[in-house]
Amino acid sequence: MNNRPPPSQTPSQRTAPRPAPAARAPQRSDGPPPPRKGEIQVRPTGAILPPSNIQGNALMVVIAIMAFLACLTLGAVSMVRATAASWQSQISREVTIQIKPDDSIDMNQALTRARDLALTFVGTKSGQIVDEAATARLLEPWLGSGLDINDLPVPRLVIITIDENNPPDFAAMRDLLTSQIPQAFLDDHRTWVDRLVSMARTTVLIGFGILILVFTAMVLTVIFATRGALSGNRHIIEVLHFVGAESPFVAREFQKHFLKISLKGSAVGSVAAASLFALASFWQDQRLATPQADQATALFGRFEIGFSGYMGIFATMIVIALLTTVTARLTVMRAIYEIDQIRSDPSRTDGLPQD
Known part of the structure; x- marks a missing residue:
């Protein structure tokens, strides 16, 4: 075997050590670092429910309408109460003596x-x-x-x-x-004050009745939507539940999904109601001392709900979001409990109960 070096290399080149390669600067990366040798890379888990679908958008619109009606009712009740209190104060400040x-x-x-x-x-x-x-x-x-x-x-x-x-x-x-x-007759206006107080109380009761109806309709809608989502994703829920996923985990996934939908829908409805009151107040301010504004003011009072009214609208938005979330969670827990009952009964093979 020929061990002679090639003629292109000189003796100095053959004996000189090779220089160490220059260290490269570490490159920044926005993504997760690559897994080390021996580590197991965990893939991000996907949501049980799709982030957006036709049913979710429809439910968002329904919640927005319900929130708008609830905030509109709350603002109207506040306006009527403020107007009645103003009338009551004006009447209570004076008495009239009539002389025939x-x-x-x-x-x-x-x-x-x-x-x-x-x-x-x-x-x-x-x-x-x-x-x-x-x-x-x-x-x-x-x-x-x-x-x-x-x-x-x-x-x-x-x-x-x-x-x-x-x-x-x-x-x-x-x-x-x-x-x-x-010939003198004293009118202390007590009859009118009592009527105004009765009217204000009746209006408040009617307003709370409407709010209860709106919230009831919204809860029923959320229950039906949750049942529909459960039926559409039944196989996924059954597999997760079979491999060890507990009921609170599945309910939490549904809870997050419906919380996002309810927050978006209630925010849109609440902002629309607050904007309506703000526009009505602006219109009334721009048309002071006109017949239309005077008649509207005499009948409905000022279209102003004040800071407390806007805080009430914000509180209504939060209540609607929480109510929707709690309803979805309880519905999912109830449905999973029914699935477990069906599995424990061999005579029943119908799967998820239908409404």
């Missing part, structure tokens, strides 16, 4: 006498006599303009402002006015 016209009395003197008698009671602040021009303006919407109050048997009014926190003794005031001025 009579030929045997001097009307101006009787008005002054009635005001002075009312102001002698503790709890009264001030008194104002409604003059003839103001009385004519009050009757103008019904009888037209150009009225002569002296030609009509129209009672004259005295408005007494009272302290709401320390009101006077209306019974004693009424008896004193009747004894001194027989």
